[in-house]
Amino acid sequence: MSDLQPAFILVRPQMGENIGAAARAMLNFGLSHMRLIDPRDGWPNPRAVAMASGAAGKVLDHAGVFETLPEAIHDCSYIFATTARSRDLTKPVMTPERAMEHARALSASGQRVGVLFGPERAGLENEDISRANAIISIPVNPDFASLNLGQAVLLCAYEWRRQGDQTPPEVLELAGTELAPAIEVEKLGDHYEERLEEAGFFFPATKAEGMKLNLRNLWSRMPLTRADVQTLHGVLRQIVRKAGK
Amino acid sequence: MSDLQPAFILVRPQMGENIGAAARAMLNFGLSHMRLIDPRDGWPNPRAVAMASGAAGKVLDHAGVFETLPEAIHDCSYIFATTARSRDLTKPVMTPERAMEHARALSASGQRVGVLFGPERAGLENEDISRANAIISIPVNPDFASLNLGQAVLLCAYEWRRQGDQTPPEVLELAGTELAPAIEVEKLGDHYEERLEEAGFFFPATKAEGMKLNLRNLWSRMPLTRADVQTLHGVLRQIVRKAGK
Numbered sequence: 299m300s301d302l303q304p305a306f307i308l309v310r311p312q313m314g315e316n317i318g319a320a321a322r323a324m325l326n327f328g329l330s331h332m333r334l335i336d337p338r339d340g341w342p343n344p345r346a347v348a349m350a351s352g353a354a355g356k357v358l359d360h361a362g363v364f365e366t367l368p369e370a371i372h373d374c375s376y377i378f379a380t381t382a383r384s385r386d387l388t389k390p391v392m393t394p395e396r397a398m399e400h401a402r403a404l405s406a407s408g409q410r411v412g413v414l415f416g417p418e419r420a421g422l423e424n425e426d427i428s429r430a431n432a433i434i435s436i437p438v439n440p441d442f443a444s445l446n447l448g449q450a451v452l453l454c455a456y457e458w459r460r461q462g463d464q465t466p467p468e469v470l471e472l473a474g475t476e477l478a479p480a481i482e483v484e485k486l487g488d489h490y491e492e493r494l495e496e497a498g499f500f501f502p503a504t505k506a507e508g509m510k511l512n513l514r515n516l517w518s519r520m521p522l523t524r525a526d527v528q529t530l531h532g533v534l535r536q537i538v539r540k541a542g543k
Numbered sequence: 544m545s546d547l548q549p550a551f552i553l554v555r556p557q558m559g560e561n562i563g564a565a566a567r568a569m570l571n572f573g574l575s576h577m578r579l580i581d582p583r584d585g586w587p588n589p590r591a592v593a594m595a596s597g598a599a600g601k602v603l604d605h606a607g608v609f610e611t612l613p614e615a616i617h618d619c620s621y622i623f624a625t626t627a628r629s630r631d632l633t634k635p636v637m638t639p640e641r642a643m644e645h646a647r648a649l650s651a652s653g654q655r656v657g658v659l660f661g662p663e664r665a666g667l668e669n670e671d672i673s674r675a676n677a678i679i680s681i682p683v684n685p686d687f688a689s690l691n692l693g694q695a696v697l698l699c700a701y702e703w704r705r706q707g708d709q710t711p712p713e714v715l716e717l718a719g720t721e722l723a724p725a726i727e728v729e730k731l732g733d734h735y736e737e738r739l740e741e742a743g744f745f746f747p748a749t750k751a752e753g754m755k756l757n758l759r760n761l762w763s764r765m766p767l768t769r770a771d772v773q774t775l776h777g778v779l780r781q782i783v784r785k786a787g788k
Binding site: 328353441470471473525 | 567568570571572573597598599631632633634635636637638640641678682683684686687688689690694697698701704705708710711712713714715716717718720768770771
């Protein structure tokens, strides 16, 4: 909820439900600074509130409402317009990824960024777009390009968060255990190799070396937790015990 | 519509509308291989069809319907489960970005990837997750984490497309013009400097150099198109003409 958050500005939005959905999508990714320009059904809008619910309702409570675009963007130093490419206006066109990277950099240096989202049916008009510094164009399937307002807000908010996110791309979630040290994997390999040797598994002799190698490789590749190693020892012991009866 | 597309697998989905919305979100980003496990309201579902409409209806027409998870994933060599982190199962947890990067690599080598999405209310059960190779966890605002089925599908489909997308991050869209060559910008600068010199703009003399430098810098920074240069010459000529009357 820092002052430097970009303002997501809904330009002449029509359906209250979509305003509520936009508030939810923003908050999903930590954004709470919403502005509205001339909402069709007036403001406040009970349908927007019903859709937003809970914490997202606060985004609506704090939303600034303006009559015109110049008023709504008055304090923004950099404006993005989300739209398909306009062939009528010379303007930089950015992917959401690049745009939110740029927005992060501007915000970090104390600049207020505004992101314009057009009305559901027609989108932004050239009159609106002419006041933006750059266009955000979401690279969609050209044969099926229609995204609704909530989806456009969701994807831009997602990219905003992703650009600043510290989540490691991949972690191994360990459920109350830890990875097995190599000595335990080694002993597990020994255990299987011994019992399988006794059972005549490594046959014919010319293939035995290769078979043993593959089995060692299998244990090492998993990777195994200490709990897994205990489970696999237990599995083998129980099978051998049963077979010995 | 290549064979190597990941299968997006909706596990016990409830609302037909959400199945339709998922089909739309997939197709928005070029994915068309959907599978359904035990949809609550049977199949086909008219509400799903009504929501999907047009080309997304074909995604539904071709969706495979299965009774159980093992049947639905039978030909998948790598399975992702989309869910909040499970503390009960040891499993790699990836961001959508990392997961779809991995899915791209697997798909490129001919492996079928499956991505599981749980039912709306409760999400995937541990019984489902235990059959996945890895978890996809979308990094959301922990204070407002709820994403619906359509949003989860949208974000994963977006990341799939983004990982393979060739769209340049930023282009300057030129509306029937081209960037002005330096000589034109130079002459524009000369024109303004001369007229402003005559008008006594560069005052006091000690500041004149700096003022001229800033003005040159302004023209160069924009960047200007050839049409812009002509406009700015015209603006200046007209003002000077008017003032001379």
